[in-house]
Structure formats: structure tokens, C-alpha cells
Amino acid sequence: MVNVKRLPRRGGNYQMSTDVKGIAASDGFGIAPAYLLVDPDLTYETTQVEDTAAEYARVEAAFQASIDELSKIKENAKGRLGDEELEVFDAHIAILSDPEMMGQIKTDIEENHTGAEAAVDKVMTGFADMLAAMVDNQYMQERAADVKDVAKRALAHLLGKQLPDIAGIDHPVVIVAKEITPSDTSQMDAQYVKGIVTDLGGRTSHAAIMSRTLRIPAVVGSESITTTAQNGQMMVVDGLNGDVIVDADDATVKEYEQKAADFEKQRAQWAKLVDAPSVSKDGKEFEIAANIGTPDDVADAVKQGADGVGLFRSEFLYMGSDHLPSEDEQFEAYKKAVVGMNGKPVVVRTLDIGGDKPLDYLPLPEELNPFLGYRAIRICLERPDIFKPQLRALIRASEFGPLGIMFPMIGTVAELRAAKAIYNECLTELQASHPGIGKNVQLGMMIEVPLAAINADNLAKEVDFFSIGTNDLIQYNFAADRGNDKVSYLYQPLNPAFLSLIKHVIDSAHRHGAKAAMCGEMAGDKYALPLLMGMGLDEYSMSATSILRTRSTMKDLDTAECAKLVDKAINECATDEEVKALVEKELG
Incomplete structure (x- = not known):
């Protein structure tokens, strides 16, 4: 659900803020600019060029920018990824430095007056297809995907577009994506990823489970966040209630910073139970x-x-x-x-x-x-x-x-x-x-x-x-x-019939x-x-990350009272909402 409202800005002006509702997937509050994990449109117009030297210079600049980018990503990933994973970046840099491929791109531009985008796409797709056709060599087949990945990066630089790159993130962000895969979360550095919001997914999706493991506040299943948010907009992620505020103003950020500080104080109280037994009130x-x-x-x-x-x-x-x-x-x-x-x-x-x-x-x-x-x-x-x-x-x-x-x-x-x-x-x-x-x-x-x-x-x-x-x-x-x-x-999970089965x-x-x-x-x-x-x-x-919160709650619950609650939930309630309301009423 999306709700748009006006929020006051400092100085009396107003901005339009958007509230997005989703499923609370990982506790906590994340506050940072949005980082859209969405591939940009890399379509291009096929053109004929006159200045072939200038056009090839564009290719060289795009490839060098790609190499520099990959080198930076590799450096940032050290300590988080193993040697084998880091070698992938070296392989991609090697592809961008391949003289035979560069020679074919240059020839296409000079002889056919092909635009840089089309020449890069044509030659690199040809290389990838050739590798993919090597059915008796699995290693070379797998390199086809590397060539396609590198081609996408080079095209992005030629078109002035930015590719999303989780491993290369080096500043605080809230990741915004259609969905998050396990491989995406494996690249995330919790030092910089302050929150996650997705269009798809539920509380038991792998993205939700991994975000809890990494202690990153998350809201999933919003349905619309990728079409609502833009890169750089200030985002507030409320992982307790499933709320997301897009383009939040200073006052809202301040309000949620206080909520985040209060939540951290609560976590500090829970931390005192690390060595305590898991025991009920009785x-x-x-x-x-x-x-x-x-x-x-x-x-x-x-x-x-x-x-x-x-x-x-x-x-x-x-x-x-x-x-x-x-x-x-x-x-x-x-x-x-x-x-x-x-x-x-x-x-x-x-x-x-x-x-x-x-x-x-x-x-x-x-x-x-x-x-x-x-x-x-x-x-x-x-x-x-x-x-x-x-x-x-x-x-x-x-x-x-x-x-x-x-x-x-x-x-x-x-x-x-x-x-x-x-x-x-x-x-x-x-x-x-x-x-x-x-x-x-x-x-x-x-x-x-x-x-x-x-x-x-x-x-x-x-x-x-x-x-x-x-x-x-x-x-x-x-x-x-x-x-x-x-x-x-x-x-x-609170459906009375399901509770009866449990x-x-x-x-x-x-x-x-x-x-x-x-x-x-x-x-x-x-x-x-x-x-x-x-x-x-x-x-x-x-x-x-849920253990200490659960232990804290458990020590305040009496099992005899809980048993009576079970009887009421199964025998007197008809829906999960009724059970939830019963628990809130009986236990506050």
C-alpha cells in the first residue's frame, strides 16, 4: 500500500513524502539514502559514425572505467570474500584487457562506422556465444556468463548509466529491490547496508531470514517500492511495523533516529540475559x-x-x-x-x-x-x-x-x-x-x-x-x-486450526x-x-538475533496462564486475527 502526504521542511517549505507499507521482516530501524538494486535500461540506438577514432576512444574510456570500478570493488570486498571469490574480479578485468576482443571492436568501428555501443555489444556477444557453444568444456562454457556480465558493465559506462553493485557499496544505504537473492545478501556489508526494502517476498523468504541473520532492518512484500523510490532519496525503514518512508524530511529522520536509539537501549537490556537460563516466570x-x-x-x-x-x-x-x-x-x-x-x-x-x-x-x-x-x-x-x-x-x-x-x-x-x-x-x-x-x-x-x-x-x-x-x-x-x-x-501461524495441529x-x-x-x-x-x-x-x-528478545519475553510469562490462553485460542477463536487480539488482550 502506498500513501502520499506532505511533510514540513526546514524553512517553511513542504515536500511530498511517500509512506509504503510492507511486511516487517527484520527488527530495527534503518535510515539512509536509497540504493536501487535494479538494472538500468541499456537499450541503445544503432548509429553510423564519422569520427571512428573518437568513437573507439569512447570504448577505451568505458573499458578503463570498468577496470577501475572492478578494482575498487575487489579492494572493498577483501576480508569479506575468500580468495576464490575475489579471483572472479581478476577474470573480469582480464576480459576487458583482452587485445583480440579490443581489436575486433576497433575493426568493426573503423570498417563499418559502427557506433561504440553496437560494436561492443556485437563483438562481446559473439565471444560469449562462442564460449557457450563449447559443450565439451564446462569451464569455458561458464566463462560465457563472465563475458556477458563484463559487456553489461561496459555498455553501462558507454550509456552513462550506473549498474547496481552490492559488493562495491562503501557508504550508508537502504537497498531497494524487486527481490533479494541469497547471493545478494552474501555480498552485503552490514556496516553500510542500513536497511532492505523489496517489492516481493514474505517473512519466511530467504531475503527475510538472511536480513535477520545480518541484523539489517527489513521490510519485504511492499509491492511498489522500486517504482516509488529513487536513488539517493532519504529512506526510513521501520522493521518492527513494516513501514517505509520515502523521501523523509529532517524532522521525520530525527524522530526515527530517536526510535532507533531507544531500540538499541532495549537491545542492551536484552544483552544482559546472554548467560541467563531460558526459563518462564513460574x-x-x-x-x-x-x-x-x-x-x-x-x-x-x-x-x-x-x-x-x-x-x-x-x-x-x-x-x-x-x-x-x-x-x-x-x-x-x-x-x-x-x-x-x-x-x-x-x-x-x-x-x-x-x-x-x-x-x-x-x-x-x-x-x-x-x-x-x-x-x-x-x-x-x-x-x-x-x-x-x-x-x-x-x-x-x-x-x-x-x-x-x-x-x-x-x-x-x-x-x-x-x-x-x-x-x-x-x-x-x-x-x-x-x-x-x-x-x-x-x-x-x-x-x-x-x-x-x-x-x-x-x-x-x-x-x-x-x-x-x-x-x-x-x-x-x-x-x-x-x-x-x-x-x-x-x-x-496463529490460525486456530493450525494451532490445534501444532x-x-x-x-x-x-x-x-x-x-x-x-x-x-x-x-x-x-x-x-x-x-x-x-x-x-x-x-x-x-x-x-531473536534469541535474547525471546528469552526476555519468556521470563515474564506463566506457563499455566499460557495453557489457558491456548485453550481459548483453539476453542473460542475462528481466525488468526482473533487469536492475535486475544493474546494482546490477555498478556498486554
């Missing part, structure tokens, strides 16, 4: 754990006082590699996480690829609906050559501390038993040379398939723990793609002596927390 103990993507994230989890790692998304080890990680490579990563947690438990989700997480080096069949297709445990059960190295690495890592292994996308008891059988094969193989190995391992599964939630009583007999993945469980129960902002209104899963786990955990975003939701405590959920796993 003394019931719980666990508040962290969701992580790499072993390096463990340091932040510890810093935020996590009681453990409730979800280690192991697929990021695969997505960050150009090959299937070996058993030893995985072992080192899992060991680092386990050792880093200093005796606190680490739960690793086995490989969950497919859907929105493909691997370039592991082609999967094209599917009409990949989210409901060949993915996660379904791939692993069919490919023990992929599954067993991971399981062996995990078992070996368990010698350094308590470790949980959980299987994603389990739908049936048969699937769970098949996964356990492969695990037991690996365990038997390792115990032949390492007697007693595996004693620190617990086996669990994610509850994210609706049938698994319904059949929780039978599945609980087979595992040590459940971890409820509400991000997918909600989208599958409501038949609503969580990445589609048009149906984001159906992301309803309670059934927790009760089923407890009936059979299994632990009930939750690793979806619902675990860190301030409205859901008292309801989950009232249901007896044992572990709450969330973005590390």
Missing part, C-alpha cells in the same frame, strides 16, 4: 536455540546466548561449493560447529536441496512443481552415494559433542525407517573401527509435511525428537507459496518420550511464543 525451563547456515555462524549463536543449535542448514555447504562436498570436508564443517558450541547440542538437517535450492553440479529433472517433487530426503533415499558420506561425517563429528541428525520432508513412517536404515548401515561401518562411536547422536525428523503432522503419534515412536518446520508446514497446509506476496495473507504434534511427541522442537520462523514470533509455551514446546530455534 520456573519452567526451555531451550532457545539458533538456526545457522555455516559453521562460522556458531560464533554469533554463542554471542547471542543460544542454548544450542536447533537447525544447521547443511545444504549451504553444498550450495557454497562447486562439487559434492566429500565426507572429510563435511566432517570438518560439522566438527567446527560442534566444538564451537562448547558442549551444547547441535542439530543438523540432512541435505535439503530441490525446490528453490538447486545445485549447478547436480542436475535434477525439471518439474512442474519442484517444491512438492524430487527434493530433500526423497533425493537422499534414492542416492545413498550422496547420503551416506553426509551421515558418516555427522557420526564422526558427534565424538566432539552432542549432535542431532534430523531428516527433512519425511511424509511417511516407511520413509523415516528407510532413512534410519541407511544411518544404521553407516553407524555399523564406523563402529567396526571405532567402537562406541555414535553414542552422542540423537535421531529426529522435521514435521513439515501435513500428513506427518497428522500421523505424529506413529512417527514419534521412531525418533528421539521432532522439529516442526513451520515455514513449509504453513505453506503446505494453506496451499500458499510462501514466496508469493499475492498470497502472503495466508501465512497464518498442539497435536507436541502432545504426540511427549506421549512417546520424544522432545518437541520448532525451527520455523514461528518459534521467534512474539504472539506465538506464549501459545507455544502453553502447549509445552520444549525447544525454540530461531535467527540468533
Whole structure:
């Protein structure tokens, strides 16, 4: 939603300010000029030129500007990117310095009187097409994308346009984009990126999850921010309420700077709970754990006082590699996480690829609906050559501390038993040379398939723990793609029927002596927390940045009162809004 209003400027003049409403995705306040992460229009008119020398000089200037730009980006990225990633910039600079390509561009301009833009586009597209045609040389095929990227940069300089470049940002900005990819967020430096606003996405999109990990205030699913904001306009991002103010005046900036300062004071109060137990007002103990993507994230989890790692998304080890990680490579990563947690438990989700997480080096069949297709445990059960190295690495890592292994996308008891059988094969193989190995391992599964939630009583007999993945469980129960902002209104963790299903899963786990955990975003939701405590959920796993806020809220809640709240929510409410209003009324 967009709302335009007049704001007073200093000196009595007025400016037009625009309020944009979206989905609050990451807590905090971001205040900085807008930086549009949108490619400019690089279309050009094909012309004939007379002064060919001047035209080629334009090409040389554009290429040199591109080289200078890439050199600066590389320098800024040092310390944030590894040597391998930094080599990409050297490869792009080498392309811009290629004498054969430059010679062809010069010849085209001199002999055909072609304009600089058309000559660069024609020659570089030809080079890219030639590389792409080398079907027997994967390395050279991949270089085609590099040539196209460099051509885009050179054309931008010829046309006087600026390409967005996250890695090169060296001043405070609010990123404005249609959507943000995981690769975009991996380049962001929180020192300069003060906020994120997108047209698309929901609270459980990867952009939202990554922004919380990076502690960058974010509002997603605004629908219109890329057409409303312009580069350089002062932006205010309210990640608590989902509000964005475009072209904010001095008074508004001052108001939100005070709000930001107040919020930081609140964070300072939460920080005092780093070493405190996760306990309710009436003394019931719980666990508040962290969701992580790499072993390096463990340091932040510890810093935020996590009681453990409730979800280690192991697929990021695969997505960050150009090959299937070996058993030893995985072992080192899992060991680092386990050792880093200093005796606190680490739960690793086995490989969950497919859907929105493909691997370039592991082609999967094209599917009409990949989210409901060949993915996660379904791939692993069919490919023990992929599954067993991971399981062996995990078992070996368990010698350094308590470790949980959980299987994603389990739908049936048969699937769970098949996964356990492969695990037991690996365990038997390792115990032949390492007697007693595996004693620190617990086996669990994610509850994210609706049938698994319904059949929780039978599945609980087979595992040590459940971890409820509400991000997918909600989208599958409501038949609503969580990445589609048009149906984001159906992301309803507080829907009474859904709450009833969650309670059934927790009760089923407890009936059979299994632990009930939750690793979806619902675990860190301030409205859901008292309801989950009232249901007896044992572990709450969330973005590390949400841990201390949740612990602070938890210590003020009485579980007996929370249990009464659950009963009212499920039996007296009909909609998620009614549940939210009930929580606000009963708990203030």
C-alpha cells in the first residue's frame, strides 16, 4: 500500500513524502539514502559514425572505467570474500584487457562506422556465444556468463548509466529491490547496508531470514517500492511495523533516529540475559536455540546466548561449493560447529536441496512443481552415494559433542525407517573401527509435511525428537507459496486450526518420550511464543538475533496462564486475527 502526504521542511517549505507499507521482516530501524538494486535500461540506438577514432576512444574510456570500478570493488570486498571469490574480479578485468576482443571492436568501428555501443555489444556477444557453444568444456562454457556480465558493465559506462553493485557499496544505504537473492545478501556489508526494502517476498523468504541473520532492518512484500523510490532519496525503514518512508524530511529522520536509539537501549537490556537460563516466570525451563547456515555462524549463536543449535542448514555447504562436498570436508564443517558450541547440542538437517535450492553440479529433472517433487530426503533415499558420506561425517563429528541428525520432508513412517536404515548401515561401518562411536547422536525428523503432522503419534515412536518446520508446514497446509506476496495473507501461524495441529504434534511427541522442537520462523514470533509455551514446546530455534528478545519475553510469562490462553485460542477463536487480539488482550 502506498500513501502520499506532505511533510514540513526546514524553512517553511513542504515536500511530498511517500509512506509504503510492507511486511516487517527484520527488527530495527534503518535510515539512509536509497540504493536501487535494479538494472538500468541499456537499450541503445544503432548509429553510423564519422569520427571512428573518437568513437573507439569512447570504448577505451568505458573499458578503463570498468577496470577501475572492478578494482575498487575487489579492494572493498577483501576480508569479506575468500580468495576464490575475489579471483572472479581478476577474470573480469582480464576480459576487458583482452587485445583480440579490443581489436575486433576497433575493426568493426573503423570498417563499418559502427557506433561504440553496437560494436561492443556485437563483438562481446559473439565471444560469449562462442564460449557457450563449447559443450565439451564446462569451464569455458561458464566463462560465457563472465563475458556477458563484463559487456553489461561496459555498455553501462558507454550509456552513462550506473549498474547496481552490492559488493562495491562503501557508504550508508537502504537497498531497494524487486527481490533479494541469497547471493545478494552474501555480498552485503552490514556496516553500510542500513536497511532492505523489496517489492516481493514474505517473512519466511530467504531475503527475510538472511536480513535477520545480518541484523539489517527489513521490510519485504511492499509491492511498489522500486517504482516509488529513487536513488539517493532519504529512506526510513521501520522493521518492527513494516513501514517505509520515502523521501523523509529532517524532522521525520530525527524522530526515527530517536526510535532507533531507544531500540538499541532495549537491545542492551536484552544483552544482559546472554548467560541467563531460558526459563518462564513460574520456573519452567526451555531451550532457545539458533538456526545457522555455516559453521562460522556458531560464533554469533554463542554471542547471542543460544542454548544450542536447533537447525544447521547443511545444504549451504553444498550450495557454497562447486562439487559434492566429500565426507572429510563435511566432517570438518560439522566438527567446527560442534566444538564451537562448547558442549551444547547441535542439530543438523540432512541435505535439503530441490525446490528453490538447486545445485549447478547436480542436475535434477525439471518439474512442474519442484517444491512438492524430487527434493530433500526423497533425493537422499534414492542416492545413498550422496547420503551416506553426509551421515558418516555427522557420526564422526558427534565424538566432539552432542549432535542431532534430523531428516527433512519425511511424509511417511516407511520413509523415516528407510532413512534410519541407511544411518544404521553407516553407524555399523564406523563402529567396526571405532567402537562406541555414535553414542552422542540423537535421531529426529522435521514435521513439515501435513500428513506427518497428522500421523505424529506413529512417527514419534521412531525418533528421539521432532522439529516442526513451520515455514513449509504453513505453506503446505494453506496451499500458499510462501514466496508469493499475492498470497502472503495466508501465512497464518496463529490460525486456530493450525494451532490445534501444532498442539497435536507436541502432545504426540511427549506421549512417546520424544522432545518437541520448532525451527520455523514461528518459534521467534512474539504472539506465538506464549501459545507455544502453553502447549509445552520444549525447544525454540530461531535467527540468533531473536534469541535474547525471546528469552526476555519468556521470563515474564506463566506457563499455566499460557495453557489457558491456548485453550481459548483453539476453542473460542475462528481466525488468526482473533487469536492475535486475544493474546494482546490477555498478556498486554
